[in-house]
Amino acid sequence: MPSQLLPLVTAELSAPADPRAAAMAGALAAKYPQAARAVLFYGSCLREKNLDGLMLDFYLIVSDYPAAYGKSWLARANRMIPPNVFPFEHQGLIAKYAVLSEADFARLNSMEADNVSVWARFAQPSRLLWAADDLARQRAIAAVAQAAPTLLSLARPMAEGQGDALALWRTGFTLTYNAELRAEKTGRSLSIVDADPDRYRRVGDAALADGLPSSPADTPAHWRSLQRRGKRLSVIRLAKASFTYAGGIDYLAWKINRHAGTQIAIKPWQRRWPLLGAVILLPRLFRGGAIR
Incomplete structure (x- = not known):
């Protein structure tokens, strides 16, 4: 049966974005000419009309870490504790970007991920602003298309019998916010869905129609593991960023x-x-x- 979700993800990733963000994505890819495969724009700035004074969020997807950095400690750090995060400036805008290999990006959007940080973000709207070629574009789209099914599959056993797509989204985002160090105010996880319920219903219904991946046998225990690991990883990444992020x-x-x-x-x-x-x-x- 053809996927109902993949065309929605493809259209959303291909939708227009602020031209300044698109130019920034191209400039970011140009910093890694031997390794850049795709650049994705995500986060709260995606919804803003005026980007001045804001910190934009990008993911740079690379072929592999040695190609991105050479044989250096940065490649080892990115492989052992992905992603590496760096600041970037272009034409008066500032951003931070996270670096992941194509393989890690696909894995961390899937049920194989041992933390929520990637699929929790890419279950939300994002834009694919630059791709090295059609194969890179298709791989990025396929990776992002795993994010919503991953979140919904892990949320379903925790949703207290509520099978409605919006209820699953709200449950899933609430759980992910407890699996990282978060600065947002209480209720922020629910406001994500409330900001665009039509989008989340469309994507959720399509993912449910396609059939979700199997949930772990003991999903509550799996969430407890994700939450413990997520908090530890947040601290470790902060420590790593003190060396990589000026x-x-x-x-x-x-x-x-x-x-x-x-x-x-x-x-x-x-x-x-x-x-x-x-x-x-x-x-x-x-x-x-x-x-x-």
């Missing part, structure tokens, strides 16, 4: 202030020793409820 601690403060309504100010010593500064900052944020 200004990473300032970005952390900016993101938390934006989403949680806090007024965190980074001190000069925290910029000088960002890993130590982040480690000291995190417990305070937990106690104050700024991150969960």
